[in-house]
Each structure stands twice: as C-alpha cells, then as structure tokens.
Amino acid sequence: MTLNDVRRALARPRPGRPAQIRMSPRPRPGDVYPLPPELHPKEAGVLILLFPGKDDLNFFLTLRADTVETHKGQVSLPGGAQEPGESLAQTALRETGEELGIEPTGIALIGDALSPVYIPVSGFRATPFVAFTPARPPVSAEPGEVVEILEPPLAWLLDDRNIFEEAWEMRGFKIQVPFFSINGRKVWGATAMMLGEFREMLKCVV
Numbered sequence: 001m002t003l004n005d006v007r008r009a010l011a012r013p014r015p016g017r018p019a020q021i022r023m024s025p026r027p028r029p030g031d032v033y034p035l036p037p038e039l040h041p042k043e044a045g046v047l048i049l050l051f052p053g054k055d056d057l058n059f060f061l062t063l064r065a066d067t068v069e070t071h072k073g074q075v076s077l078p079g080g081a082q083e084p085g086e087s088l089a090q091t092a093l094r095e096t097g098e099e100l101g102i103e104p105t106g107i108a109l110i111g112d113a114l115s116p117v118y119i120p121v122s123g124f125r126a127t128p129f130v131a132f133t134p135a136r137p138p139v140s141a142e143p144g145e146v147v148e149i150l151e152p153p154l155a156w157l158l159d160d161r162n163i164f165e166e167a168w169e170m171r172g173f174k175i176q177v178p179f180f181s182i183n184g185r186k187v188w189g190a191t192a193m194m195l196g197e198f199r200e201m202l203k204c205v206v
Contacts, residue, residue: 020117156182
C-alpha cells in the first residue's frame with residue numbers, strides 16, 4: 001500500500017461506529033452510544049504514525065507496562081490524555097514523542113481525525129489521527145510506560161487471517177472479544193476498534 005492509497009482512503013467519509021463495532025467486545029459493559037449529554041469524558045489523542053518499511057508502510061504499536069495507571073499490559077497505539085491549551089492532534093504528537101522518543105519534526109498529519117472511541121473502563125474518549133514521516137524515526141521506549149514496540153505493516157492490518165475471536169470472562173461477565181493477533185499479542189478493545197475503522201477505509205481503495 002502506498003501513501004497515495006492512504007490519502008485516498010482518508011479522503012473518504014468516516015464509516016464510524018459500524019466499522020468500529022466489528023472489533024468491539026460484545027457486550028461492552030457501560031458503553032453508551034451516542035454519549036449522553038451529561039457525560040463529560042476525559043479527552044485523549046492517539047496516533048497511527050506511518051513510515052516506510054521494507055515492502056510496505058508500517059506503524060507503531062506499544063505494549064503498555066503493568067505499572068501504568070490504565071490499560072495495563074495491553075497493546076495500544078501511542079497516545080494519551082489531552083493537556084490544557086492543546087488540540088487533540090497536538091496531544092497525539094506529544095504523547096507519541098513522550099512514549100517513543102520521536103521528535104515531531106517531519107511528521108505530517110494526513111486528513112482529518114478518525115472517529116473517536118469512548119472507553120468505559122477509564123472514562124476516556126480517544127480520538128485517533130493518521131500521520132506520516134518519510135523515514136522510520138529512531139525510537140526509544142519510555143521506561144515505566146512501554147515495554148515493547150511493535151512495527152506491523154499495513155498488510156498485517158488488512159489480512160483477514162490476523163483477526164480472531166474468543167470468549168473471555170471479565171469482571172464476572174462473559175463476553176466475546178474480537179482481536180488482531182501480532183507476534184503472539186492480542187490487540188483488542190478500543191485500539192482494535194480504531195484500527196478496525198482505519199482498516200475498512202483502506203480496504204475501500206485496494
């Protein structure tokens with residue numbers, strides 16, 4: 001897949017919830033859509049940072065440490081909570097820099113944000129952005145936050161053979177959990193939902 005393919009995909013209308021829900025746990029306790037007006041979620045920005053790999057465009061995923069406040073031990077897109085005075089796009093870039101040691105110089109956002117995902121367990125509403133850098137940046141995982149950096153190609157995201165579903169029990173509830181599998185890791189929940197929307201948009205142009 002080329003950068004022009006990605007640009008064409010991101011120029012399309014956002015499929016939103018119907019695309020996200022395909023990768024959502026079922027049922028998703030506490031999830032309300034649309035959000036009630038009295039709910040004031042904490043805003044967060046995350047980044048799908050594309051860069052040239054060997055044969056494809058790649059992007060970063062992080063395995064979160066067991067010591068972080070939320071989503072311990074999960075595979076996530078780099079990102080985090082919005083700070084006062086910054087846009088969500090700035091949040092995504094800043095948090096990516098803090099987690100992976102990547103300088104924002106040379107990173108260009110592509111198109112508008114993807115559809116946000118509300119995360120009931122933490123109260124965050126995460127908004128994903130797609131960006132591109134013309135060369136793979138040097139990365140350095142932030143100790144205490146990131147224990148492993150994954151670099152899947154877009155071909156991995158588009159391959160149906162990497163999508164699975166299992167029955168889990170969480171907090172006493174039985175749920176069905178779809179996930180992307182990478183290197184023995186399971187990418188599920190909000191991250192899978194955001195990648196699921198991006199995947200559907202990309203599949204429209206290939």
